[in-house]
Amino acid sequence: MTDISAPSFVRQDLVAERAAPAKTTGFIGFLRMRLLNSPGNILLTILGLLLAWYIVIPAIKFLLVDAIWTGKDRTACLADKAGHEVGACWPYIQAKLTQLIYGFYPEAQRWRVNLTYGLGAALLLPLLMPRLPAKGLNSGLFFFAFPVVAFFLLHGGGIAGFGVSWTAGLLQLFEQSIGGAGDLLVNLSKSSALGPLPWVLGKLLVLVGLLIHWLIFPLTWLRDQLQLSSVPVWGDFLLTAVIVSAVLFVLGGGLRTGGRALIGSLLTFAGIAAGIKLMGLDRGGFPIVDTRLWGGLLVTLVIAITGIVASMPIGIALALGRRSTIPLIRIFSIAFIEFWRGVPLITVLFFATYMLPLFVPGNFAVDGLLRALIGVAIFTGAYMAEVIRGGLAAVARGQAEAASALGLSWWKTTSLIVLPQALRYVIPGIVNSFISLFKDTSLVSIVALFDLLGSLRASFSDPNWSTPTTAFTGFAFAGMIYFVFCFGMSRYSLFVENRLNAHRRH
Amino acid sequence: MSIAPRKPPLQFALRLKRALGGKAGWNGLAAQIAFAAILAWIAYEIVANARANLETQHIASGFGFLNYNAGFDVNQSLIAYNNSDTYWRVFFVGLLNTILVSVIGIVFATVIGFIVALCRLSPNLLLSRIGGIYVEIIRNLPVLFQILFWYLAVLAALPAPRQSISIFNTFFLNNRGLVVPQPVTEPGLYPFIAALAVGIALALGLRRYARRALFQRGQMIRIWPYVLGCLVGLPLVSMLMFGGPLKFELPQLKGFNFAGGARIIPEFVALTVALSTYTGAFIAEIVRAGVMSVHKGQMEAGSSLGLSRAATLRLIVVPQAMRVIVPPLTSQYLNLTKNSSLAVAIGYPDLVSVFAGTAVSQTGQAIEIIAMTMGVYLLLSLTTSALMSVYGWRINRSMAA
Structure with missing residues (x-):
């Protein structure tokens, strides 16, 4: 029997304080956790810093510090004139800016291009904001009215009948x-x-x-x-x-x-x-501006917008055709889609440039830009068909069955029940194919159209502005334009995707 | 008296209706006939117009032109070619150049893609940010833009041959391309290749034997020393007995240019760099998505079974990630091959550039040549998608089992 009254061990003094745990919050803690938590990681961090140093510093030096901001011609951008190492030659961009944006569009008529840009933006921006009402009217205006108006604005000419x-x-x-x-x-x-x-x-x-x-x-x-x-x-x-x-x-x-x-x-x-x-x-409308005079960003945007507008109906028709049970229509759709998806865009553009004129009656001269547009529309249509088919497959079967139970015909089921849901599912996919279409428009410079990249390349051959840094400056400028457009669209696509998946978020 | 079951109604008419018109029945048949009529009309218009147009341009259609002399030079060809060869030869020269740039581009793109994906997946914040920025910048610029950037800006800014940038005194980079040591075959080449082939066959046989032993008798055999012996030892023995397989001839600066060595044309360098960095960014995203698609619990389950981290990765994570990675990876390889047709913009002599470009402008046989070019790419992508559907079918089967 133990004597409970016997004094048990009682510690007389306090335990020495332990050192505080390594800080894991705040800036220091963050550095410690994410950058310097092991020897290997420290090495990687140093490597990363070196990499960033050797890319970021020269880039900033080239674009801002050593850049030439004003000047009349190439002499301003030569090292012996400037007295230091020369970076970007921005006067060159200033001199070529109109060519990069409008091409050789006559100066007196440029307000028409600006008006078209403005109209397009005014119609497109509300369409992209999910919160604004009247999406039906808005998309009708953008997809049907705007292309026609833009054609008469940009190209000019009138109509003789209706x-x-x-x-x-x-x-x-x-x-x-x-x-x-x-x-x-x-x-x-x-x-x-x-x-x-x-x-x-x-x-x-x-x-x-x-x-x-x-x-x-x-x-x-x-x-x-x-x-x-x-x-x-x-x-x-x-x-x-x-x-x-x-x-x-x-x-x-x-x-x-x-x-x-x-x-x-x-x-x-x-x-x-x-x-x-x-x-x-x-x-008679506005004076006609031949498409050979169009160029720069104008052509890039015209091809991208026309491509997306024209590829939507093609894509919807092909996607429905591919899901149809009618044998000939299904086989045709599959063959059409697989054919155009299987060949590179440049061969499609060659096809449109060299072969298409042979397929139409000889007295029918097809405009160079129109040929490229047809090629781009068919090509993008085939890709769009696969995107939309994904959306059609995502619509629950019960939706179509409920519609048939209500006695709706196939056309009504498709246009009122299935397609609206399917199209909503694939908005991110459509935006993504728009991004690749926007990037692919640069290919038309190969078939002698002067889009942004084509105009840029043409401007390099101007002897007035030939300096060692001209090419880098031009690419930096055009790259920023492409990047802003594509990056903006990809962010938008992510935003829509998050919105659509809101119910799945935890 | 038993009641015999009533026979089902005759299905023949229904089946016929279904076969001819799908679910839409006779309406579907009518739609098909109308559709066929429209297609036939369009086809007739195309053929009639093309015939009339070709007649006015005095171009004889047909593939006979392929046997004519091409009469132009090509600045890079893997097979012997001079300007008195036929258009057939031009076709194969272009095709081989396309294949060359695609294969090399695919190798580099895969390497870049996996490295960038590892960076993006790394816990190191700085590295993952750098990987992310690389992917965002590269993916949001057109590939043609990048090809032209490398060709017109970067390579054109390189110094002349005399001031070449030298890498270990073996590779020289200048504005006329990349000069590399040229491999010269030695008599030891054939024994070397034979030894290597035997080594590979032996290693595969060993692996098969070891797997069978493991699955049937539960016996673990350590085979890697033998495999290493086969793959490295046998070729080494052949090298000792018959001499080295290749000798590298180093380039040397003589006067204004290099003597010895092989010159890789700048078009090829620009195209390979642009295509592999561009596709590499897409591959990085695919690999990252594949690795992230494997549930965290899989890794934890592996370690709870007592597997080491490397073994868990090798046996559990990677096989599951590969299932997600392989199909989009193949389509990226296909995209790279298709994008190699942009060579025409900088004059690298690929299929589109020499055949659909120069040959069309010389002969005017647009229909035949563009159809052949499209056919090559179409064949390639249809074969790839057929292989991928076999792969998908096998994966589905193994998942179901």
């Missing part, structure tokens, strides 16, 4: 082509061993052509009458507005529910009329 004339012209072309094919087959049958088959087929085609000819006769007659009148554009416009509005009214449900469609259509036509009047399209 809907009726255009439809009549297009149908006439179709009819002639069918008739031509029929005649060809009939001629072929004389020398062919196949016997009467080509003859029958040819006669059939000629007959179809004739039928179309008589079917569209009212339209062509109307067009001819309009062209003879004193105000062909406005007469045509009024007629188109009346016909389209009436059709929409009837399709919208007639007297009962068609009012909405009618008002929408009338408002749209009023907008178009205002556009025509403001730009004077009925009286």
Whole structure:
């Protein structure tokens, strides 16, 4: 039995204080934890510092400290004139700035380019801010109205007719082509061993052509009458507005529910009329500026914006086609997508530059810029199709099934239920393909168009500004422009992605 | 009396409908016929217009031109070529140059990509920031911009041959390219290659034997000394017996240029540097995403089993990360190959530059030449995507098992 009253050991003095643990907060602690926590890490930090030192210091020295800021020509940027080692030659950029932004666009007309830039920014920025309302109207304006307005602003020229004339012209072309094919087959049958088959087929085609000819006769007659009148554009416009509005009214449900469609259509036509009047399209519009005079950032932005606007419908159509169960359409979509995704863009541009002119009738000169635009649109469309297909696959099956349970047709299911959700899912993907499209626009400089990079390269050959640092200065400037655009867009894409995944955040 | 089960209704018509028109049925069939008619019309228009246009330009279509003399020089070719060779030869010269720059670019891009990814994953803040800045800057500038930057700015700013930048007195960098020691084959080359091949075959056989022993009898065999012996020892023995396989001829400055050594043209240097740094940035992101996709618990589970950190990495983390890394990595390799076609901007004689560029402007046979060029790239990417779907199928199968 132990004696509990016996005094147990009681410590008489305090334990010596332990040293405070290494500080892990604050600046010092941060340095210790993230940079200097082991010998290996210290070595890496020193290595990193050396690397940064040898890149950052010369870069700052080149861009700011040793840079020449004012001057008239190359002599200002030579070392013996400046008296010290010469860095960036900024007067060269000042002298070439207009060329890098507008190309050779006539000076008196540059306000048109600025106006287009302004319009584009005014339409695009609200579209990018998720908080602002009226996304439907906004995207309609940006994707449909803006490209047309921008075309007439930048290129100039007016219109000679409107809907009726255009439809009549297009149908006439179709009819002639069918008739031509029929005649060809009939001629072929004389020398062919196949016997009467080509003859029958040819006669059939000629007959179809004739039928179309008589079917569209009212339209062509109307067009001819309009062209003879004193105000062909406005007469045509009024007629188109009346016909389209009436059709929409009837399709919208007639007297009962068609009012909405009618008002929408009338408002749209009023907008178009205002556009025509403001730009004077009925009286020849603005003076035409040939696309060969365009250049610099203007061409880069035109190609990028046109590419993205044109590739959206192509991509949506191909993505839906690839998911379709109709064999021929699916096979065609897969082949089309895989073909254009499988070849480099530069061969697509070569295709558009050298082969496309051979595929259209000889009297039809395709503009150089337009050729590149067609190539870029097809190429980006194929990539966009895969992005959108991902979005379509991400929409839960139940959505489409619920729509069919409600009795919606395939078109209504797709356009009202599936596509809106799918497109919302793939906004980051679309922005990412826009970034790569923006970077890829630089390739058009290879097919003799002067985009930002092409103009830059052209400006290097100016003997007035040839100094040892000209090339570096030019690349630094153009690089900053490209970087600002691409980096901004990639940040935006991250922002949207975070917003879309808000429910998954912990 | 039993009631025989009623036969299911005849499915023939339904099946036919499904086969012809998909889920849309007869409407689908009608849509297909209309679609086919439109395609046929477009095809007819294209053929008719092309024929008419070629006739007016007096160009005979067909591939006969491939046997004509090309009559132009190419400044780098892996096979013997002079300007009296045919366009066929030009095609192969261009193709080989494309392959050369792609393969070398892929090797460098992989190395750069993995190094940058390691930097970004490193706990060292400074290093990971530097890696991040590298990736952001490189990815946000067009690749053509970078190629031109290296070619027009950096390489053009290098000194003339007499003031070359010398690296260990073996490599010389100047504005006319990179001069490197030229390998000269010696008689010992063939025995050396044979010894190396035998060594590799033996090492593979050993590995197979050791794995079988491990899986079937649970027996661990240490094979690495033998493998090392096969891979290094056998070639060494051959070198001792037959002499070295290669001799390097060092470049020497004579007058205004270098004598001896091989000159790598500046176009090649610019293209390789630009493509490998550009693709390297993308590969870094892929590798980083792959490593981060492996759950932290996997590493912890490995150490709780008593595996060392290296063994956990080798046996648990890397195989799982590779599954995520390999498919996008292959597509980056493909992208690099496709981007090598930008050589045309600086005049490196690749397929697009000499064949779709010079040959088109000389012969005017745009349709045939561009179709052939596109065909080469298409074949390459279709083969790659076929291989990747086999890989994906195997991965899925092993995950399911």
